[in-house]
Amino acid sequence: MPNADFLARSRAAVWHPCTQMKRHETLPLVPIERGQGVWLYDFDGKRYLDAVSSWWVNLFGHCNPRINAAITDQLGKLEHVMLAGFTHEPVVMLSERLAQLAPAGLGHCFYASDGASATEIALKMSVHYWRNSGKPGKHNFIGLQNGYHGETLGALSVTDVALFKDAYSVLVKQNATVMSPDSRNAAAGESARDYAVRCAGALEQHLQRHHDSIAAFIVEPLVQGAAGMAMYHPIYLTRARALCDQYKVHLIADEIAVGMGRTGTMFACEQAEITPDFMCLSKGLTGGYLPLSVVMTTDDIYQAFYADEMTHGFLHSHSYTGNPLACRAALATLDIFAQDDVLAANRGKAAYLNRIVQPLRDHPAVRNFRHTGMIWAFEVDSPHADFAQRCFSLALEQELLLRPMGYTLYFMPPYIISETEMDRLVAGTLSVIEALT
Numbered sequence: 001m002p003n004a005d006f007l008a009r010s011r012a013a014v015w016h017p018c019t020q021m022k023r024h025e026t027l028p029l030v031p032i033e034r035g036q037g038v039w040l041y042d043f044d045g046k047r048y049l050d051a052v053s054s055w056w057v058n059l060f061g062h063c064n065p066r067i068n069a070a071i072t073d074q075l076g077k078l079e080h081v082m083l084a085g086f087t088h089e090p091v092v093m094l095s096e097r098l099a100q101l102a103p104a105g106l107g108h109c110f111y112a113s114d115g116a117s118a119t120e121i122a123l124k125m126s127v128h129y130w131r132n133s134g135k136p137g138k139h140n141f142i143g144l145q146n147g148y149h150g151e152t153l154g155a156l157s158v159t160d161v162a163l164f165k166d167a168y169s170v171l172v173k174q175n176a177t178v179m180s181p182d183s184r185n186a187a188a189g190e191s192a193r194d195y196a197v198r199c200a201g202a203l204e205q206h207l208q209r210h211h212d213s214i215a216a217f218i219v220e221p222l223v224q225g226a227a228g229m230a231m232y233h234p235i236y237l238t239r240a241r242a243l244c245d246q247y248k249v250h251l252i253a254d255e256i257a258v259g260m261g262r263t264g265t266m267f268a269c270e271q272a273e274i275t276p277d278f279m280c281l282s283k284g285l286t287g288g289y290l291p292l293s294v295v296m297t298t299d300d301i302y303q304a305f306y307a308d309e310m311t312h313g314f315l316h317s318h319s320y321t322g323n324p325l326a327c328r329a330a331l332a333t334l335d336i337f338a339q340d341d342v343l344a345a346n347r348g349k350a351a352y353l354n355r356i357v358q359p360l361r362d363h364p365a366v367r368n369f370r371h372t373g374m375i376w377a378f379e380v381d382s383p384h385a386d387f388a389q390r391c392f393s394l395a396l397e398q399e400l401l402l403r404p405m406g407y408t409l410y411f412m413p414p415y416i417i418s419e420t421e422m423d424r425l426v427a428g429t430l431s432v433i434e435a436l437t
């Protein structure tokens, strides 16, 4: 059904996210009718390989039969009930299973509907914890340079991406940032590990001076997604955990993008063998089906709110907190991880992609090729100032959905991608790069 008229109506009625709408005068929106596996289909039967998992959310493909069945079953029972004063089976089961899977000690789950809200919750809980503990002066945060934690006002205060933040600086609290361990910034001859250790030293200096006023340090473990898939050595997290303990500052692990197997382990923190004080999950939590987020925290934090006084409690809420349909999608997602031994299967897929990607890696215009788990990224030397836009359009012609960030191209495919589909992804990307360099 979509024709030019439909796309014009869409532009007029729908204000699209992260978009300069005027660009769509010349760049047509892509109308999608249905999805199947890694493929998205438009109304003319043209298809696109979803190499970015629809903004990093999809894990097991579009229209996954097992997740569909779980949601359909739940629809016949209970679509939603408020979670204040009430409870239901999916939310209890999900909380227990997440606690079993997560780094030890994160036994309490607080739910919301999107990633930014999970960040808000972790920040508020941290400050409220210190207030309840007689330390109301600890109300500032630290984040990493180029960190991204969402775009609501509290989340923006710990986000360090000028494009998202500058226009709202009058509304946003100014928090400090410390050196990112992004291994691309290592000095010549310095290993990723040595650079991460050096950056942890900078964190220590900051904590030494300011710990009295700091509630929490928030990080994206192992991969800073919106920074352009900046990857770093896990020793940074191990050191950060020790420093936060030493200086009595909470560690918030924002695993919204990297959790749920994306970095090769179920949660990225596992690779540093740490338990954060707060762990935020969203994006892949429901397999990319429904908006749901969770903040998992420790008994120490939970107990600081447990009291007779109402005001000691954590009074934050969202209408759809713990939505049963979303919880069932998340439970079905966890079932697939267990039934299909997904982490082991992904290691095989990553090994295959790493083999076939060699010609791309060796391309003279490709720099900083890097890989963690099911994320690959590299920079492209291109003379085109509008590289990202051109790359996106040319990729569509190759049946690929690629969405570069600046000159950084990345693959973050659904875990069900097959070898043939990986072949297509690499070959299509190579021809796009050839055309743009």
Ligand SMILES: *Cc1c(COP(=O)(O)O)cnc(C)c1O
Pocket (backbone or CB within 6 Å): 114, 115, 116, 117, 119, 148, 149, 150, 151, 220, 225, 226, 254, 255, 256, 257, 258, 282, 283
């Ligand atoms: C996407 C993302 C968020 C924000 O999640 P939304 O659901 O888009 O609000 C926060 N932190 C990280 C690391 C993310 O990648």
